[in-house]
Amino acid sequence: MRVDQELVERVQAGDKKAFDLLVIKYQQRIVHVITGFVHDPVEALDVAQEAFIKAYRAIPNFRGDSAFYTWLYRIAINTAKNYLTAAARRPPAMDVDALDATIYYDAPELKEYETPESSLMSDELEQTIHQAIQDLPEDTATAIKLREFDGMSYEEIAQAMDCPIGTVRSRIFRAREAIDKRVNEIMNQGEQQ
Amino acid sequence: MTANQNEILSALVDGELQGQELDHALQFLDNNEQAREQLQRYQFASDVLHGNAYDNSQIDLTGRLLASLEDEPTYTANISTKQKAQVISLPQPFWKQAAGLAMAASVGALAVVGVISQPQSQLIPMLSTAAVEAPTQIRAVAASGNRWTVEEAEIADRLNTYLVDHNEYAGASGVFSYARVVSYDAGQ
Numbered sequence: 001m002r003v004d005q006e007l008v009e010r011v012q013a014g015d016k017k018a019f020d021l022l023v024i025k026y027q028q029r030i031v032h033v034i035t036g037f038v039h040d041p042v043e044a045l046d047v048a049q050e051a052f053i054k055a056y057r058a059i060p061n062f063r064g065d066s067a068f069y070t071w072l073y074r075i076a077i078n079t080a081k082n083y084l085t086a087a088a089r090r091p092p093a094m095d096v097d098a099l100d101a102t103i104y105y106d107a108p109e110l111k112e113y114e115t116p117e118s119s120l121m122s123d124e125l126e127q128t129i130h131q132a133i134q135d136l137p138e139d140t141a142t143a144i145k146l147r148e149f150d151g152m153s154y155e156e157i158a159q160a161m162d163c164p165i166g167t168v169r170s171r172i173f174r175a176r177e178a179i180d181k182r183v184n185e186i187m188n189q190g191e192q193q
Numbered sequence: 194m195t196a197n198q199n200e201i202l203s204a205l206v207d208g209e210l211q212g213q214e215l216d217h218a219l220q221f222l223d224n225n226e227q228a229r230e231q232l233q234r235y236q237f238a239s240d241v242l243h244g245n246a247y248d249n250s251q252i253d254l255t256g257r258l259l260a261s262l263e264d265e266p267t268y269t270a271n272i273s274t275k276q277k278a279q280v281i282s283l284p285q286p287f288w289k290q291a292a293g294l295a296m297a298a299s300v301g302a303l304a305v306v307g308v309i310s311q312p313q314s315q316l317i318p319m320l321s322t323a324a325v326e327a328p329t330q331i332r333a334v335a336a337s338g339n340r341w342t343v344e345e346a347e348i349a350d351r352l353n354t355y356l357v358d359h360n361e362y363a364g365a366s367g368v369f370s371y372a373r374v375v376s377y378d379a380g381q
Contacts, residue, residue: 003208006215014267017223020255021205024233027254028240032247041247049254053261060268122249129241147207148242154209173196173203179238180231187251 004068011059019059023052026069030076037080051079125186132182136175143168144175199231206235229255 010018
C-alpha cells in the first residue's frame with residue numbers, strides 16, 4: 001500500500017510517530033496471527049510487542065520489495081516460532097511469583113480476555129457491525145462493502161459507482177461513523193455489565 | 194475533532210492518504226488522544242469485518258510499545274531514494290545450468306567418497322588441525338552448558354538467537370540440528 005510505504009520512509013527518515021500508525025494499523029492482525037502459534041493471549045501480546053520492536057529495528061533495511069504487511073508478517077511468525085523454541089527451555093509460564101501475576105492480570109490490554117462474556121460479546125459485535133451496514137442508505141452501504149469486502153481502492157469504487165472520489169471518501173466515512181456509533185454502544189454495555 | 198478530521202482518519206484506515214494530507218493526519222494525531230482512539234476504533238471495526246481481530250477484542254499495544262521504543266534509535270538517514278533490489282537475470286539456457294549442476298554434483302560425490310575412504314585415525318587429526326589453523330582474528334566462542342560465555346551481552350544475545358534459529362530450521366534441511374561451536378569476527 002502506498003501509505004504503508006510512505007509511513008515506512010518517514011520512520012526511516014527519523015519520524016517515530018509514523019511507526020505508531022503502522023502499529024495501530026496492524027496490531028490486531030499481528031496478534032491474531034501470533035495466537036495461531038502462541039495460544040496464551042498474555043504471551044501472544046508479549047510476542048506481538050517483541051515482533052514490532054524487531055520490525056522497528058529492521059526497518060532501515062526494509063526496501064519495499066514486498067508489501068510492508070508481508071514483511072511484518074514474516075517477522076511475527078519467526079518471533080512466535082523462536083518464542084516457542086526458547087520456551088521449551090524455560091520454566092512454565094504459570095511459574096510466576098505473585099507480583100508478576102498481579103502485573104500480568106492487571107494489564108489493561110487484556111481486560112477483554114478475562115471476561116467469560118467476551119465470547120458472547122464478540123459474536124454480538126460482529127453481528128452489530130453487519131447490521132449497521134445493512135441499515136445504511138444504499139449508496140453508503142455499497143461504498144463500504146466495496147471497500148471492506150471487495151478491497152477496492154477509492155478510485156475503483158468511484159469508477160464502479162460513477163461518482164467522484166471525494167464522494168466515495170465521504171460515503172465511506174459516514175458508514176464508519178454509523179458503525180462506530182453501534183460499536184460504542186456495545187462496548188459501553190460490556191463495560192457496564 | 195471535526196467531521197473533516199474524522200474523514201481523514203477514515204481515509205487513513207483505507208490507506209488513501211498521501212503527502213500533505215498524511216502530514217496533516219500525523220500532526221493532529223500527535224498528542225491528540227481522542228483522534229488516536231477514533232483511529233483505533235475505525236481500524237478495529239475494519240479488522241472485525243475482515244476476521245482479523247483476535248476474539249474480537251480491541252487490543253492496544255501502542256502504549257507499551259511507546260515505552261519500549263523510547264530507548265531505540267531515531268533513524269536519520271533519508272532512505273527515500275533507496276536502492277531497489279537488483280534483479281539478476283540468468284540468460285543461460287537450461288542445458289548450461291544443467292551442466293553446471295552436474296559438474297557440482299560430481300565434485301560433491303568425489304569429496305564424499307574421499308572422506309569415507311579416509312581411515313578414522315587420519316580424519317580426526319585433519320579436522321583438529323583445521324580447527325587450530327583458523328585465522329587468528331576469528332575468536333572461537335564455546336557454549337558452556339546452555340549459556341554462551343561471551344562478555345559482550347549483545348553478541349551473546351545474537352549467538353543465542355542464532356542457535357535458536359539453527360535448531361529450528363536445521364532439522365528440516367537434513368544438516369546437524371545442533372551447533373556446538375560458533376565463531377565470529379571481532380568486527381561483526
